[in-house]
Amino acid sequence: MMPSIAQLAMATGFILILIGFYGALTQRNLLRMIVAFTLSGTGVNIVIVAIGYMHGRTAPILDATVNAADAVSRVIDPVPQALVLTAIVIGLGVTALMLAYALKLHEQRRSLDIAKFTELKW
Amino acid sequence: MVSPLYLIVLALAAAFLLGLLNPERRGRAYAVTLVALAGMTLISADWLWAFTMEGIDPVDVYTAGAEPPFAINLRMGLAEAALTLLVNLTGLLSALYLKDVLLAGGRRTMAVLLISVMALVGIILTRDLFNLFVFFELVVISSAGLVLLANDKDGGPASGLSLSAGFKYLIVSQFISAFLLLGIIFAYHATGTLNIDGMANASLGLATGGTIAFFLMFMAIVAELKPFPANGWALDIYESAHPAFSAIFSAATGAAALYAVDKLLLIGGAEWLPIATGIGIVTFIAANLFALPQTHDRRLLGYSSIAQTGLVLVVLGQRDLLGDSTPFIAFGLLISHAVAKAGLFWLSGLLKNRQLADWAALRQRPLLVFAFVTFTAMLTGLPPFPGFYAKWELVHQLAGAGQFTLLGLILLGALIEAGYLFRWFGYLMKREAPVETVPCTGHKVGPVLVAVAAGWALAYLWGDLAGGLFGRDNLLLALPLLFALSFLLLDWLPAWIKNSLAIAGMVAFFLLTWGEYDPLRLIFAIIFLIGGALTLLASYSVHGRRIGFYPAAMLMYAGMVMLIRATTSFDFFAAWELLTVGSYFLILRGKHSEPHALSYILFSLGGAFLILAGFALAAAGAPQFDLASLAQVAAPAAPWVFVLLAVGFMTKTAAIGLHIWLPGAHAEAETDVSPMVSGILLKAGLYGMMVLLLAMGKQQLYGVELTHVLLWIAALTALIGNLMAVFQEDAKRLLAYSSIGQMGYALFGLALMNHLGWLMALVFVINHYIYKSMLFLAVGGVAKRTGTREMYKMGGLIRLMPLSFIAVLIGIIAVSGVPPLSGFGGRWVFYNAIMSAEYRLPMVVLFMAGPIAFLYLFRLIYTIFLGQLKDELRRVKEAPFWIVLPQMIYVALLLVFAVVPGLALRHVDAYLNQFFPEGGLHWGGGTIISDYGYWNPVAIMIIVGVIFTTVFALLLIVNRKAQMVKQFNIVFSAERPFRPETTHYAWNFYAPYRKAMGFLTQPFVTRFWDTLADLLHTAGDLGRRLYDGNGQSYGFHFLAFVVIVFFVGGI
């Protein structure tokens, strides 16, 4: 049986998450790590959307094609969609913050190697 | 009532308002920030007032006008009100504290701070999972901003530390947020709601994939609590961030995250509680262990924060078991931790250097030292702070439910924590102070003082709450304790006024209450109160203000008085802790007493924990019990209770194996403190033993009669104490070891469990108080005058210090038990007591110890007062009047007690009849008759006196013309002495004895405890290497944590 699109999306999402995690743990360059996190963030978002997807339904936008009356039966669950939007925004914020950090770190230490910032330990 | 929504609105509005302000008008922006935070604080306070005083119900706030699950709702209840108050207040105070930094950073920084506080409030209030996630992310983002407040941008080797710490934080947060999001969405998928209560009702665990979903969420939120091992990032932040932010991070963020976990556990249900417990306890132990080898103050505080959070997690994990008292315990621990940690972080900001020993600079400001003491006491759970009540409840409930492993681990971790905290306090008080002055600006000291005030207010509150919940008296209202604390306020007075007040107070209290004691307690009451007042006479010899002495001394005495007045286990234990702490501060005052005071407090707290465990075991789930009902403890638990309590009390009497703190502590203490801690304090342990033995009597464990074990311990203690005393060069150490030996005798008497044994113990209690106080004072006076405690450096002082000599002479005759002085009474009763003992072998050891006393006693008097006077000491004066006066009183007391021992003993003898009807004494005329022998102190005194006078008169007649000569007029094999130093035979006085018996004085016990301490340190040092400082490792730790919990937790 062919996997449904939701399943595919979910698999993709998880693969992305794993790739992201793997990258974040193995790449020593700060920027690459940030990219890896972005990947995993995307993966998470895909998973969220995939979970909210219901086969054969449309986007939860109330307009001419979908009227309020039968929205419950026609549109997919809008909550994950809403969540994913928030998540993307927050992810963006965090990513920006991380980039700012990376910039500052590079300014001060002339390095982007995560293994170089180990003065604080034990 | 203002809607709780305004908490968030206010912060947001202020943050937006800041954006509108002129960037250059920073003062105005700062004012806006403060007003917003103050407003939020007020709102929370208002709610808290309403919940506690008016008893209103929790309020739900529905955003967007819809009920969940269609909209997010916030809930304001008692817990939320308290927590938001905590968060807001911490935020407000930190903002005050950050005045300089915020003004320099401008409105954006202020906005971040506001957002941070707002997000924390949001975490607490929200009942929506996704909303929770959002607030968490806000916390992350704002925290990452606030971390950078640390002023380390101006180069130097540590430059950019907070930057790297912040980045590591972000790395881990990314992992966490991924988990959290995934968890939330799966949970939503499984239940169709995001509302926490909704999810809880939907029994998430039963839904498909629900367990995994919850697991992911749970791991993410728990990770915010910095559990071991996924906590390296947090430590780096604590170490590098601005202390004001660390205060928020530790107190507020920790509290919020804990509450989030609490909410989450609502969803998960009971099966997740053990996992929370496990994570908590492992974190608690590991963090405390790793803190041991720390030398960096903020990192240490970080470890400690993590540990405390872990402990609260344990409490949350045990909520099933703890039931209704969960909030009382959890909040007690959490708020103690939050207030103390915030205060300590703020304090750390006042100091320039980051090594623990650099805190010695704080000594310039007694007020700040007091703050430190308050915080330390709160963290270690000492009375009267909330942590104490919480610990008591926790331990009792755990013991009641048979959770002994958990109980043991909690106490172990708490002991380790006390270890490093008190070590730190020792550094603070004793290490060489750096030259830097501690800046005392109002906006920085203010928050600290508020924390102190909050600490004491909470102490009162928890006392009150405990009263409401468990029907106890508020500790803070106990008269003795109030009296002791009042000296904190009077500390600016000159010492002599405080001394007079103290003496008057103690005597007055005795006069007021003496009718309330039975004869047994009366003896202790007299020793503690009247005896204590008597020793305080010596304190008149100290001039100046003597900051800190009187609160400590009075705390100790208050503890002791409360101890004998205690009727319930709780009062008893609280008093025990109070006297321990008071005496610790007293001991710490000695010049070189830092390590000894530390080992004292550690042994004492260890002992106290055992007592606590014993009481908890005996209580069998009840919150407390009457001391008298110890007798009714049921069979399987009873011997264990006995063992725990006995060992606990024996840490105070310094029984062998637990004695190593005593010599240093007593020897290094100040002149007038030594008699207090030796003559008086040790009796507290004996009192404990008496209470225990009276109630529980003989107990058997695996067929071993425990009192027989006690007999052995007591005998060995007496032997080793005496033997060690023989080989001391330091006069006060000698006396200290002698005390160990004497306590061995007293313990032996108790363990005999017969009438005369107890009487003997009481004779020893009285005698030991009198002569040891006297000897310590005399020796202390000599040491004060000669500037040394090494006996071989003294000699020939009899002519210069005749009164001290007389005191020591009478003292050693009394100690050695030679008739006609009072020590003989003790020996006589002792022999009569062992006649009827059923178990005789340990007496051999005790017999061995007896004559050894002569060795050290002679050495004491000879090497100090007899022999050759040294050059430098030729002009030494008699000890100060106020040190000699009590000695002379003691001499008189000893003589009186020698002639009429019945004065005290008759009543006790009669009183003991109700416990041991057999074998009492018969008090006929002057003669005291036992079943075996008889003794007439008056006759002995008269006969010896008459013979002595006659012989003396004879000698005077024959030898009236004797030529008084000087010290070198001795026959010296027709030579002459070279110098006094080479003629005074004093050092290593018992060299031949050492050759024969020295093998017994190998420091086995010291070595054992040293090895144990080393092991703990090494373990901590190895363990903390896990945190290698690499952000990726921290990320990996988090994933590992998840995996470990997954498999260990069996999900």
Add this chain to the structure above:
Amino acid sequence: MKPELLKRMVKGPDGVEFEVEPMRDYYCDAPPTVQHGAYIKIVEDFFNWARAESLWILGFGTGCGAIEMRPLMTPRFDAYRYGIQWRPTPRQANLLVISGYLSTKTLKRAIRAYEQMQSPKYVVGLGSCTINGGMYWDSYNTIKCLDQYMPVDLYITGCMPRPEALLAGFEDLKKLIRAGKAEGANQYAERFDWYKANQKQVIHDWDMPDYNW
């Protein structure tokens, strides 16, 4: 004067400096006084009998005569029979036997020992060296005439006298004591200055008080 006997400044534990003068601070400087016997003669006679019957010799040997004293303790001579015993400390002895030549160095010690004995005390000079220097008559280092330096109650001649001679000498000393004629200690006190002058003439490094109590 030896350095340890010189005046010195020391600092007390309270930080105050003061002077220590060993000869004053460590030694009693009272001169000896003449001691009279009991007021009642019969008591004094009784005491004298006891003193004669209880001669405690200081175990202090100088010169070669010391070797002649040892046999007195042996079964062959057994001086204990006559109430003669040896004491190891001058405090308890009352008979000082100068057993042969006395170098100036030993003289100093002998004087100390003599002065530390309690009166009444007796001195017996043993052998010709104590009488006139004997074979050391021209030695740079030995005194020639013991009674110049301490009051001698009895000389026993010979070089060396045998133990029998010693026993005979002790018997004679007993007679003197019983007769109340052995008052050497008082003689020493009476002529103290003369004795001291003589002693100091030969002992060049006088490093003790004038009278060693």
Add this chain to the structure above:
Amino acid sequence: MDFEWIKIPYALLTLFIVVNFGMLLGAFIQKIGARVGRRHGIPIWQNYADLIKNFGLRTSITHGVMFYLGPVFRLTGGIGLLLFVPTIYGSEMFSNLSFSGDLILALYFVFFGTLGMALGAGESGHPHAAIGISRGLSQVSMAELPFALAVFAVALQYQTLSVTDIVAAQQGGIANWTLFTNPVAVAAAMLGFLGSMMRPPFDVVIAPQEIPIGPPTEYHSSYLALMQTNRAIFPIAKIVIYMNLFFGGAASWPVFFLKVFLIYMVSVIVGVVFPRFRVEQSIRWFLVWAVPLGVLSIVLV
């Protein structure tokens, strides 16, 4: 058991008898020692001459108050010890002042004189005195142990601490003596006895040649006379305790003289046969040989 004035002259009579007996016994023992060395030794009245001479010495010095009081303590200790123990069993006259205390009093009063003497000697400032005391106390601390254990065993055996009662329990034939009813305790006690008599091999305390007679180095004249008096009394007083505890006590003076003499002879015989122990050697000796016997006696009772 109560005080009556007549007890005072009785006690003085006991004291008089014991002093004289002690003086003569001391000389006699010395004569025996001399005979072992094929000498005649001192005359039997020598101790009187020595005592009178020492009282008759004209000068004395003092090092200070404690020095002065030391011998007073010592003699008080000796007399007190004698008087606190009944001398003759069954005699109202010679039960002395034993109403004031039992066996324990006697055991602890032994130390009264020792301690005072040690203090006096200490004030003399003489290092030899201090060394002697250091040795003496070290040795006594172990020598007393077997004795104390044996005493305890005997007290347990007779279930009393009263000396009179213990003696009473031994009456009615030699087989009732503790010596035969509890030989282990007696053996332990007698080994301890050797250590407390200051005779060889346990006399390193006063080692006359090495640390000239130890503690009393500085004592002389009437001080010494007091100590000599004590030396006549004290060993006898101690032996009286042994006699009462272990050898059936004495019901009359001749028996008393004989028993005291024989018990004393135990230490004398050992003394003339063995050389001197160093302190640590004697401590170990007591620990290895005497103490186990004492422990055994307690276990067996």
Add this chain to the structure above:
Amino acid sequence: MHALYDRLKALFPLGELTEQRANLAFATLPVEYLRPALLHLRDQEGYTHLVLLTAVDWLEDGQENCQFQLTYLLNNRAENLDIGLRVMLPREGTTMASIHDLWPTAATYQRELREMFGIDFPDSPGVYEEFILEGWNDIPPYRRDFDTLKYANDSYAQRAGRETRDPETHMKEQLYPGKS
């Protein structure tokens, strides 16, 4: 002994060998060779023990202008041999190198020599402390130019009436009166 002498002779300018016994011999050598010779004997020949160090004052003999003779007597334990090395020193202002570093006991001998003869050994430990005499205030008493009788008469009171007899004639008269 001769073998040793020959070996030494090859190294140092030794004087004649005076053989006292088969295992005891003396030889003189110049002062400057003393130390190397002692070292050689000690380290190479096994003369490890310093038996004594003593001096003789050759005042009357007039030998080589009045000299002190120092004798260093060494012993070879293994072979039971003694050899004495002698050096001659001028009598006035005499100083001699110390050998306390070779044999610590030498310090004691040197102290005695300084006190009794006035021979100085700079650097020898404690050499200036009093050794036997106390408070000596004349020239060192073992020097031959010290008149001991005169000193004794000046310092000590002699007992009047003392006569000195020749022991031989006195004893003859005592034992065989009137036969001389």
